[in-house]
Amino acid sequence: MKKRTEILIEAESFKQYGGWILESQFVDEMGSAYLLAHGIGEPVEDAVTVVDIPATGEYRLWARTKDWVPDAHPGTFQILADGKPVDKIFGASGKGWSWELAEHVILPAGKVKISLHDLTGFEGRCDAIYITNTTIVPIDQPDPAGRRWRERLLQIPEEPEKMDEYDVIVVGGGIPGCCAAYTAAASGCRVALLHEMAYLGGNASAEVGLTPEGRTGGLVDRLSERLEDGDIAAARILNETENCDVFLLEHVYNTHLNNGKIVSVDSVNVKTNRKHRFCGKTFIDCSGRAILGVLSGAATLEGQESNSDFNESLAPQKADDMHHGDTVLFRTEMQKEPVEFPDVPWAVKVAKDYSDLSGQIGRVTCLCGRGPYENLPGPYVGPVKLRPLRRPDGGWDHAMNLPKSHFWEYGQWLDPYMCKEEIRDHLFCAIIGTYVNVRKKNPEKYSCLKLVHLGNVLATGAFRNYLGDYILTENDIREHTEFPDAVVENAGAFCLHYPGNKKYDFRLGNWKWVERDFKPYMVPFRCLYAADIENLLCAGKHISATHIASSTVKLIGNGGHHGVVTGIAASLCVKYGISPRELGQKHFAELKAAIEPFGEYDPK
Secondary structure (H helix, E strand, C coil), X not given: CCCCCEEEXXXXXXXXXXXXXXXXXXXXXXXXXXXXXXXCCCCCCCEEEEEEECXXXXXXXXXXXCCCCCCCCCCCEEEXXXXXXXXXXXXXXXXXXXXXXXXXXXXXXXXXEEEEEECXXXXXXXXXXXXXXXXXXXXXXXXXXXXXXXXXXXCCXXXXXXXXXXXXXEECCEHHHHXXXXXXXXXXXXXXXEECXXXXXXXXXXXXXXXXXXXXXXXXXXXXXXXXXXXXXXXXXXXXXXXXXXXXXXXXXXXXXXXXXXXXXXXXXXXXXXXXXXXXXXXXXXXXXXXXXXXXXXXXXXXXXXXXXXXXXXXCCCCECCCCCEECCEEEEECCCCCCCCCCHHHHHHHCCCCECCCECCCCCHHHCCCCCCCECCCEXXXXXXXXXXXXXXXXXXXXXXXXXXXXXXXXXXXXXXXXXXXXXXXXXXXXXXXXXHHHHCHHHHCCEEEEEECCCCECCCCEEECCCCCEXXXXXXXXXXXXXXXXXXXXXXXXXXXXXXXXXXXCXXXXXXXXXXXXXXXXXXXXXXXXXXXXXXXXXXXXXXXXXXXXHCCHHHHHHHHHHHHXXXXXXXXXXXXXXXXXXXXXXXXXXXXXXXXXXXXX
16 A cells, blocks of 8 residues: 655745745735745746655645636746646636645655746745645635644644743834834843734835835934835844844734733744744734734724714714725836737726826835835826815815825725735736736837836735724824823824725725824823733824824824834833833833933934
8 A cells, every 4th residue: 555645835935936925914814925926927937945755656736826816817837846847737727715736746756846837927826735645635724724734744733832931022013113122122121023024114114115204203213224225224223132032924823811911922934834922021012903902802993983983073974994905016117128018908907997107116225315215106198187286284186196106005995804915916907907008008108118116015004993091083183182191292194095986996086185283293102002901002003093093193103103102111011010001100200201212313
């Protein structure tokens, strides 16, 4: 009897990615990270790994993939065994994430080179490969049974590996999380910063490239300094900071509570699939999506509150579930020679006849200055547009004719946790289709136009807020409410995004930019922690605020200053063994004094 063989190869574990890239932002919805053939119409170099085949014979080879445009199959690829393709084109099943089977695959004993060979350059994706000489059908769903099946084959223990214990654990490595980790460590705490992406910075990272706005200066500017390669200085600074451990590619999926306190979080390394447990005394959620609150059952705020809920003039008459959507950043450049590009009817189907490529992002590097790099004009073919005019109150006439990058936005009515990949893919189609429309409508002018950058990482909007001991409102910001626990200064306009474009669902229907009196405003400490989780602070766009108020506190620079405060607050909570609430009540003067060195100037 032949020996049973089951070999599971996670695509993210390939030894060489070639031109494929690691995609780690959709783990919640599809169960894993995966490799993406992101070539903008040009097939990418093969991803390669080596597996040990126990015996020469016939095998069944399964690959978990996704036909991301089911009626067109743009993202197809082959799997090669020692350079020879198996008899199957993957990514053309007409289905979402699922296992596709190639039968009668003859493999030799010993080491076999397995390659992912992209055929199109249009977002082919591979999650895993399963090789077996049995009739076992791999488990498809990203549920506990599916995870246990994978863990058995990968020999991953069911219980997470217990990591060192920390005073403060920060989840989310955007600018708020980087600031929080730095100030907590600089205040003497042992800190772990967990971030699910490859680069620190969130929307300001090298993967997205936005420039902090709102209240900047001080530590925010220092950590977000742009380097030549597009990365920010935060990684170098934090890695040089004593007591601060940075863990990249760690996706937090579970929390453990005891008597109303978080005692630990579980994460999975999206590249190795190894699970880890981090125990801590105080936790700071800087994820931008209130993930620790969601996992711990904390009270949160979602959607738009009604006008009558908080007497906000900018709020709708009726509450609803709408939230800000997400954006994909892109750039086109003129070449010296005409550029060939495949026919993409599947993309034009989404773009329709839209032919305005404004709202681009430039090259993200200090060689192009400090930024901002976004909101750049682009090629346009169509009737003359009315020129946007800035009003004395800071608002705009004909605002939708501005070249704003965030006008490319989608997903305002979709589940922001489980539909991110759908949102990103829809925007891919919209941008690629618009690029083709511009070239076809004016070939004499734009035949040499090339789509040189199409960001695969979403610039995410605000969609969920913690419920703290105080909810910041529009009126607090307009009227400059004097809070007894005012702890951080923020700045910036109300920036409200509305869907509803009647023809192009990937474009905003309306945008409100309300400057108020152009003055900064104060945020109370009671907005920076969860009301019902005793040791959980928060910083960034998900602090305790209404939808209207969060449209200004969401700005990256503002969130960075929340991070400065919460890092120091966490260190004081550890020092005294108390909750953030007790800190605000008993040691607020000490908190304010400790914040001062990190405000307007470099603490060093």
